[in-house]
Amino acid sequence: MALTGIQIYKLLPQTNCKECGFPTCLAFAMKLAAKQVELSACPYVTPEAKTQLAESAAPPIRLVTLKSDGYEVKAGNEVVLFRHDKTFYNKPGLFIRLFDNQPIDAIKEVVTEASTYAVNYVGMDLTVDGFVVASTAGDPNAFTTAVQAVRAASKRPVILMTRDANVARAGLKALQGETPLIYGADATNWEAFADLAKEAKTSLGVVAGSLAEMADLTEKIKTKGVEDLVIDPGGRDLGSGLALGTTIRRLAIKKNFRALGFPMITFPGDVGDPGLEALHAAQAITKYAGFIVMDHFSPASIYPLLVLRQNIYTDPQKPIQVQPGIYEINAPKPESPVLVTTNFSITYFSVANEVEGSGLPAWLLVTDAEGMSVLTAWAAGKFDAERIAKAVKGFNVADKVSRKRIVLPGHVAVLSGELEGELPDWEIRVGPREAVDLPAFMKQAL
């Protein structure tokens, strides 16, 4: 938890020397609390105070980054329990697990398919983040071969899964120059794993059967100088997974409990049934996982999971926007009407879905209204005749149609006069207020 201005003031020299540029130490402390100045502006602060202040400034959940050539996956650094309180920042990494007893060709096939997989959602390409290689028999050679196979098929970050530090060490050789995650350390092997993580500069997964045991382990590992930890507190069923995830997040955010202030790794794949695996992964997305390990790669479940992750991790204060532009619905022809709306995703989807469902062809002109719905944007001056005319011209709508006919949302009927002024050679029509009435309007009035 961040210190208040008063708490910081108590750590300062309290001499009011003004060398920091502020009239008093208290004023400087207030600025520090608001993170508007750096502590280094004070020449007289003691080393002890520095340590304490640095600790309080550290994020409650450590940011852990896995890196490979050209890719990066970040987890942690979250500051709230509920997205409506601020936002969730680092989307949990979605990883696909391979086992080193699978045929090499099978591994390569899955990894190639998953690694090149990209699905477009509201103008963004969503992808899988990386791969887990799991040792099945503790054989360093088999493990290394599997890691090499993954690396040959994809450059995305890798998690090495074995409880034997020697096996992990062998796998690491295939990942030179990268920052993978090795998983993992437990109560019996932690020293060897901590040494290896320190030496290879990797992140380290920690496995424990209870939160108390986990807290002990992370503290011990930290004394070895390894701090980029990822924790697996167990809990493979949905009920205990939720309880553990919630408790760990609460301890970090509300109590600043450092021993558990790390991203959590979950294993929905352990449930076996692919349909339930997707549900376990969905819970992991909403309730606090940092890394999610799946055993099945199937576009039919990965696509909805990637979309869910995108949805939950949007900033609640900033609506999802679609790319402004001219969208074709039901293969429009030059004589089809031009419907206009804003680029707020829900507005766009409502309009596009209704028109699509009607089977009637139309051009849908999506204007840049800074992600606001029709009425809100109009009230905020982000959806007016000038902006609509600019979109009509900017997206060369006139070149696509033979009949220059544009339909305004009914809520902004008031704009039609002005728009006639902006677009003198266009026929301006006023459509219905609600998207649901569009099909009837298009059938009867256009």
Added chain:
Amino acid sequence: MPVDIPKDNWPGTVRTVTIGATAADGGTRTSTVTVGGEKNLPFLHFESKAPNRPVIAIEIKDHRPEDWSTLLLDAWGEAVNYPVQWAKAAEAAGADLIELSLSLNDLNGNPTSPEAAVKTVKDVLANTGLPLLVFGPGQAEADNNLLVAIAEATKGEKIVLGIAEDKNYRTIIATAMANGHLVNARSPMDVNLAKQLNILISDMGMPLDRVLMDPTTGALGYGIEYGFSAMERLRQAALQGDAMTQLPMLVTPGFEAWKTKEAKVNTGVPDGWGDWLERSINWETLTAMTLIEAGADIVVLRHAESVRRVKTAITDLMAAAYTLA
């Protein structure tokens, strides 16, 4: 290292609502469904075990729906032509409740008549023992017309009548009050609008233990984050003691998910969408699961396989066989 488990201690409790009436209570149901009663956020049993599990309603129609995905029509087969058969199939598929959605028009294109709607409802009641929800076609006049007749003809069954919205709640509430039924109060993904409608309904004298609130949701990819956050905030308001938000929540992920392009269409879609049926079921189950995590007490679903999966997940969430520290 000892870990002190943080526990929330909320002052408020969600109301308990019972749907359906057995013969002992003046109805004909063989079982009833009770939801609500939560004293904390969903499934955190280490604080307080929720008295009731979230339940699943399966949506059926009064006749073959023209606008449903063919995947659903195929899955239910012949039953989609016969509401009674469909209701029985839904019961067999594991539904806790049946949600009957009335169509605006009959198969000949004429407006659905109150007589026909009453007959359908009575037939369904006569052939299944599950509690029933009946939703009108969603147009104010038609809803009032049909729901009043149904409410009167099924007095005492404790049916949930829907959908009561801000522009169309008075008639439905009045008939629910007069005939011993419940209502589903729907508002558009906003904490204050939900609360306001509950206040209006309460002001009419409707006992709040006969009201469910439906904060609406978008499907996955189509605004689910708004529904999710509205529900998380509503549940927190309820637990903080705001009486006008202390109602169990009903949402319709089946309706929302199955109207998306992902579930409806399989031609000309990107390869990255994967197998149509599996994708559609995931669309429905992930939408439902996400809202259950946010506090949904009743989810209305459409596909039997989705029901199986979501039910398994709920059972798993309700189990409390773990220790935290």
